[in-house]
Amino acid sequence: VYKSDFTDGLHRKSVSSSLFLFFARLTPAVTFGGVMAVQTDNQIGAVEMIIATALCGIVYALFAGQPLIFLGGTGPLLVITALLYQLCVDLAIPFLPAYAWVGLWSAFLLFILAVTDASCLMRYFTRFTDEIFVVLISFIFIYEAVKWMFLVFQESRQSGQYDTALFSLILTLGTFFIATNLSRMRRSRLLRSNYREFLSDFGPTIAVLVMTLVTLWFPGIKLTDLDIPEVFGTTDSERDWLVPFWSIPLWVPFAALGPAILVTVLVYLDQNITARLVNSPDHRLKKGVAYHLDLAVVALLTGICSLFGLPWLVAATVRSLNHVRSLATMEEVVKPDGYKHERVLQVRENRVTGLATALLIGSTLLFLPLLKFIPLAILYGLFLFMGVVSLVANQFFERLSLWLIDPALYPTTHYTRRVAISVIHKFTLLQMVCLGVLWFVKASFLGLLFPLFIAVLIPVRLIAGRFFSENDLAALDAEEEPEEEETHWAA
Numbered sequence: 001v002y003k004s005d006f007t008d009g010l011h012r013k014s015v016s017s018s019l020f021l022f023f024a025r026l027t028p029a030v031t032f033g034g035v036m037a038v039q040t041d042n043q044i045g046a047v048e049m050i051i052a053t054a055l056c057g058i059v060y061a062l063f064a065g066q067p068l069i070f071l072g073g074t075g076p077l078l079v080i081t082a083l084l085y086q087l088c089v090d091l092a093i094p095f096l097p098a099y100a101w102v103g104l105w106s107a108f109l110l111f112i113l114a115v116t117d118a119s120c121l122m123r124y125f126t127r128f129t130d131e132i133f134v135v136l137i138s139f140i141f142i143y144e145a146v147k148w149m150f151l152v153f154q155e156s157r158q159s160g161q162y163d164t165a166l167f168s169l170i171l172t173l174g175t176f177f178i179a180t181n182l183s184r185m186r187r188s189r190l191l192r193s194n195y196r197e198f199l200s201d202f203g204p205t206i207a208v209l210v211m212t213l214v215t216l217w218f219p220g221i222k223l224t225d226l227d228i229p230e231v232f233g234t235t236d237s238e239r240d241w242l243v244p245f246w247s248i249p250l251w252v253p254f255a256a257l258g259p260a261i262l263v264t265v266l267v268y269l270d271q272n273i274t275a276r277l278v279n280s281p282d283h284r285l286k287k288g289v290a291y292h293l294d295l296a297v298v299a300l301l302t303g304i305c306s307l308f309g310l311p312w313l314v315a316a317t318v319r320s321l322n323h324v325r326s327l328a329t330m331e332e333v334v335k336p337d338g339y340k341h342e343r344v345l346q347v348r349e350n351r352v353t354g355l356a357t358a359l360l361i362g363s364t365l366l367f368l369p370l371l372k373f374i375p376l377a378i379l380y381g382l383f384l385f386m387g388v389v390s391l392v393a394n395q396f397f398e399r400l401s402l403w404l405i406d407p408a409l410y411p412t413t414h415y416t417r418r419v420a421i422s423v424i425h426k427f428t429l430l431q432m433v434c435l436g437v438l439w440f441v442k443a444s445f446l447g448l449l450f451p452l453f454i455a456v457l458i459p460v461r462l463i464a465g466r467f468f469s470e471n472d473l474a475a476l477d478a479e480e481e482p483e484e485e486e487t488h489w490a491a
Contacts (some may be wrong), residue, residue, distance in 0.1 A: 007354025058357025065290020072316030103306025105260030141387030175381025
């Protein structure tokens with residue numbers, strides 16, 4: 001299907017998806033890059049993150065088996081990199097050479113996992129763990145947008161520039177509101193169907209353009225722009241691109257194996273869980289999966305990035321799921337009780353969108369000053385949009401909302417029809433506790449152990465089998481939502 005991966009991408013949806021995801025991938029690249037620059041004393045920053053996103057995106061789009069997955073910087077990898085930098089400072093050893101050795105060991109271990117078919121272990125992961133992971137990553141996106149907004153208001157209170165805070169809030173919420181409502185235009189009765197499809201596909205891109213034009217009408221208000229350099233070069237201008245990984249004490253390459261094992265576990269889990277989510281039966285994909293090939297490509301890219309002091313990238317859950325949704329043809333299903341939900345009819349699987357998006361991100365290195373015309377508030381509005389959209393289709397979040405709904409008005413779903421309400425709430429509470437533990441670990445001094453806590457979700461789910469009946473788990477932890485509940489659950 002390699003040839004069809006390109007021919008199927010020659011479609012209007014690919015154009016709208018590429019434009020939307022250009023901003024959707026650029027924003028976290030710059031944001032994570034900026035945070036990494038602070039936490040590594042500018043040894044890895046925004047320019048390195050943009051280069052890695054473009055380079056890895058091009059290679060992955062051309063050679064991976066599942067091109068709907070997008071690679072990107074993630075919060076857990078950022079935490080591990082920051083902790084590794086602090087460890088190097090405490091031990092008085094150069095950071096980038098040690099970082100390179102950790103990355104090379106990780107690349108080697110990931111490649112071993114790929115050629116030994118280790119991804120087959122993912123069969124022990126179920127919807128239980130997938131949903132927790134999606135909600136965690138979605139909450140990170142929403143949290144970062146809200147946190148940034150609070151910082152803007154705090155700075156405005158100190159400086160007395162309240163117009164900056166108010167206008168930033170308007171731009172963030174305006175971007176979110178326009179992108180959300182245009183994305184729903186497909187279900188509207190207004191306009192003709194082809195116009196509705198166009199507005200729905202290009203909704204996020206239109207939101208960015210409209211709110212950028214709005215900023216031009218108020219040139220007197222000072223806004224926070226993208227924190228990127230004016231010219232191309234390493235964030236730390238004193239270092240070369242190729243890391244001198246040989247210029248460290250002899251014991252460091254061997255000691256790097258320890259942190260490399262944790263990095264390997266995190267990348268393995270992050271990559272494969274995202275692949276599971278993308279390949280969910282609910283998405284009705286036709287071209288198959290490629291867990292081990294994709295892991296081998298990520299291993300190769302991890303080694304290359306390590307040698308040049310670029311950040312490690314892995315499958316980015318929220319960006320990948322938004323990629324799938326942007327290429328999907330959806331329909332609205334209305335249950336007899338009036339409960340509505342969207343269902344994927346088909347997804348235009350292709351390599352063009354991933355390749356085009358990576359090339360667009362790479363092209364920004366030639367026009368870095370132009371990116372400053374897009375205020376950060378607008379891009380955080382996209383952050384908010386991507387986080388919320390990923391939550392909407394999540395069954396865990398749907399069950400969580402039942403806590404606030406009158407039981408007499410619960411929607412008719414396959415699990416409310418077959419499982420006692422008290423059991424549903426207990427299962428949801430268990431997931432909520434697991435989510436809280438993961439969030440605490442990510443934000444605490446235990447951040448380096450975050451990948452191990454993700455792996456612990458497997459035994460937690462297995463132990464849950466002792467407290468929930470097999471029939472209840474079959475409904476609550478089903479791989480996909482059945483189309484015809486009456487026939488599917490007749491047994």
